[in-house]
Amino acid sequence: MNALGKLFLKGLAVVIPVALTLAILWWMAAGAEKLMGAVLRFTLPDGWYVPGMGLVSGLVLIALIGLLSHVLILQKLFNLGETIFHRLPLVKTIYTGIKDFIGYLNPDKDSGMNKVVMVQLPGQTFQLIGFVTREQFDDLPFSPTAEDPVAVYMPMSYQIGGYTLFLPRNCLTPLDIPFEEAMRLVLTGAVTKPRDEPAKDETDHA
Numbered sequence: 613m614n615a616l617g618k619l620f621l622k623g624l625a626v627v628i629p630v631a632l633t634l635a636i637l638w639w640m641a642a643g644a645e646k647l648m649g650a651v652l653r654f655t656l657p658d659g660w661y662v663p664g665m666g667l668v669s670g671l672v673l674i675a676l677i678g679l680l681s682h683v684l685i686l687q688k689l690f691n692l693g694e695t696i697f698h699r700l701p702l703v704k705t706i707y708t709g710i711k712d713f714i715g716y717l718n719p720d721k722d723s724g725m726n727k728v729v730m731v732q733l734p735g736q737t738f739q740l741i742g743f744v745t746r747e748q749f750d751d752l753p754f755s756p757t758a759e760d761p762v763a764v765y766m767p768m769s770y771q772i773g774g775y776t777l778f779l780p781r782n783c784l785t786p787l788d789i790p791f792e793e794a795m796r797l798v799l800t801g802a803v804t805k806p807r808d809e810p811a812k813d814e815t816d817h818a
Contacts, residue, residue, distance in 0.1 A: 644670030728794040729784040731764060731777075741798050742766045743791070744784070745776065769801040 649666030680686045697707045727744035746763035749755055756763075756778035764784065767774035787794065 641667050648673070728787040728789055728791060729764060730787055731766065731779065732783050732785065734780075734783065740766055741787070741794055742777070742784075743794070767795065767798050769799055 645664070645666035647666070648670045649661070649663075652665055652669060653661050681690065694707075698704050729742050729744055731740045731742045733740070742764035743766075744762055745765045749761065749763075758778050758780045760781040761778045762781050762784060763776055763778055765774055765776050
């Protein structure tokens with residue numbers, strides 16, 4: 613029974629990430645097909661609509677919005693919509709959090725979170741992996757007291773949360789690893805193995 617339980621847990625470790633990823637992609641695709649499909653059925657002549665056109669039109673629409681976001685006039689309209697959202701108490705919190713998170717995925721944005729650093733706290737021998745979030749503080753209502761301060765976010769392992777520390781720059785050592793790899797390393801408690809590293813069980817049986 614113990615061996616069976618281990619096999620079951622290994623199976624879950626393989627199935628759950630794949631299943632969740634596919635479920636999210638399916639949910640997004642189905643939502644686009646349902647929403648845009650309804651619009652196309654209403655606007656197109658009878659018999660013109662083909663299943664899948666809603667999904668394709670949704671992808672095209674998102675790409676078009678990304679293109680139009682570079683137009684100055686439309687940027688002002690987008691900013692006006694953001695201003696309205698920022699004035700609504702509950703909506704402001706949800707919208708700001710989602711936008712900041714999605715902003716890290718924007719390839720055109722020079723996000724400080726892409727800077728991975730090793731943090732050596734003063735007077736301590738241990739080290740932590742962190743992500744630089746800010747190096748300028750002129751627009752904040754306070755000024756960090758650290759010498760040459762840098763804001764560093766330190767996420768917690770296996771949970772949502774973390775700490776933002778304002779540290780002297782000399783406490784930081786840049787790491788030449790991708791943001792995604794560093795975040796995965798921290799969130800999993802450094803138990804992840806490289807993609808090309810064979811499993812220990814396979815090595816033992818070789």
